[in-house]
Amino acid sequence: MPTLRTLLSIPVSLALLLTPAASGDTSTAAASEAVLPLLVADGGAPAAALLVQDADGRVRYAAAGRGIGRADRFRAGSVTKTLVATVVLQLAAEHRLSLSDTVERHLPGLLRGRGVDGRRITLRALLTHTSGLADFTEVTRGTVPVTPLQAVRIALALPPRPAGRPGSPGRPGRPSYSNTNYVVLGLVVRQVTGRSYAEEAERRIIAPLGLTGTSFPGSRRSLPSPHGRAYAADGSDVTELDPRVAGAAGELVTTLADLDRFYAALLGGRLLPPHWLREMLDTRAAHGLYGMGLFPVKLPCGTTVWGHNGRISGSYVRSAATADGRRVLTFRVNTDAIADPRLEPALLAAEFCPRTR
Template sequence: MDGVKRRRVLSGGLTLAVAAGAAAAAPKSAATAAPRSTTATAPKGAADRTSRLRAILHRLTTADGAPGALVEVWHRHGSGTVLTSGVANVKSHAPMRRDSRFRIGSMTKPFVATVVLQLVGERRIALDAPVERYLPGVIRGHGNDGRTTTVRQLLQHTSGVPDYLAYLTPRDVLKDPLAHHDPRDLVNIALAHPPAFEPGTGWRYSNTDYLLVGLVIERVTGRTYGEEIHRRVIAPLGLCETRVPGDTPTIPGPHPRGYARPGGGAPLVDITAVNPSVAGAGGSMISSGTDLNRFLGALVGGELLRPAQQRQLMTTRPTGNPDGRAYGLGLESRPLPCGGLYWGHGGDILGYGTVGGATADGSQATVMVNLNPGGTDAQDADMKAAVQTALCERHH
């Protein structure tokens, strides 16, 4: 991923830089671990893998600049590990808690895609139908046209619809971080600009795609995307630490403060309280390592979708990234350094960065830092390295 910029839209989510404010610098980190399961036998090589994960977390909270970091791993053998490093609060120096909740940014997208694909299985949405069928007249102007753009293209980022975050300035958001942002207003920011390409002829990550998908869900069901996620995914899986917060700017339960660094050597800024409607269906959710691993395991394992929709979910197209990443419908695949691949997503939102992944044979890992934006260029790479290290168990 690209280095820190004043504003960036990453392949994994939503990031807006900040303009002012300061907090004390974070102290050096210290990693701690605790098993998620004490009854299962740890897989061979677990000690070596844990040591390598500790080293990555230490880099994240020292050289990479994050105040705190967490990784939670669940192995196909039935054992689990939670590692933390650094602090949840740079003023009180409270350590990062293993049961932390946090904003997950664009890891919201797989939840939204799951709802759509369930509706496809119920014959209430057709993937290759034009968006115009569900949102008449919404995608219009400057060459954008819902009559030639399909639901599948929105889910797979092949619509060409511009990303509203390329035009929404950080200063505009931070003038009133608690303000409500209507999804139609955010969509209209994007549609004031021409498409990146003709629908279906290219790939470009666009948060606007998922704002539109959220509107499709609401039009088809008569309920918000958040209500549908709760009744179709959160409640059935028992994800007690996961929610779609709407306009609520606080994070319930134990959570680290979220920080940003405006640039250079500037002090940290506490931006924990933000109205997540600015991210909407593209990135507003709150969750935990435990819940994200449960969700990813269920999704990749076929628990949430019918076989036909599962195949659609995992039918990918290349993104053009040199890391070999390919994008399905709200879920991406990446090669593992030990062979094979894993499925997951990343998420960036003010104050927090998250990466999660799962393998088809039943392992999951989620990593989180409470700094975004403002880490070093290596922060994104180290977060992905943590997930890959955790998932490469079968070669030990």
């Protein structure tokens, strides 16, 4: 799964937008769809696909390579964090918890280790990756299934991240992306509601929005149909995967259309009251780099898009949307990563930056 630096510090190459396939067309459709094949040709992916929902409700689909389909179910990795954060903020809006609550208040004794004290780490710090908790996937490498408590124990055995004093009241820490933060939030959701984060996301988000291709598979290794194949960086087939390698930090299975619909609804104000949506988009605690389950990217034309990406063995996906949710793009490849890091920001700029001759 991605580090914060990988997520947020990718260089933008405008030259990629001036490929012969794209330079002669003024439409964002032609531009973004011209970049897509480069994810296969230069990015090393067996196949790639994108789905765009624009401000007028029109939908565009494009694909490159073989073995990928519009309706495919795929693993979405850390996009899971946006759903978990939404559930936590809904609970805050219902006054069932406060973002200033410490982890200790809800999960007594859970976070005690060298340099880590749950009495000083708030839910806000977990949501914004400013807790200082180490990332359990540094040990498991996203391939070993673990329970949430095992994931926490692994993290506590590692040195805490350099976030100053983790969770110091009133002091924002340096952001340090850690999957452990969202595993702990999953445990908080269960403690507060009596139901798992997956059950809460199903009844609060998935069912109301009609996300029929989206699910939390638990320990089920197979993907629902229809689906293509998923390949690791070394080319091995990893379509079968135990989702407990990620849990609340990256378990989600979904589709391109469902992610577009989810981000449009979230940023369009359908899932959170205005105050709590503003909280979600507030990046001050993480020095402008991360909100709560969302992060902003400012494109060369000055437009800022919001969303998340997800990397898990055999799958990389990225959703990005305008701040009002009226234009949303989701693209995916059926492997772990894109070899050329310039391609993702190039594709986003091609879609969201207006172009003229």
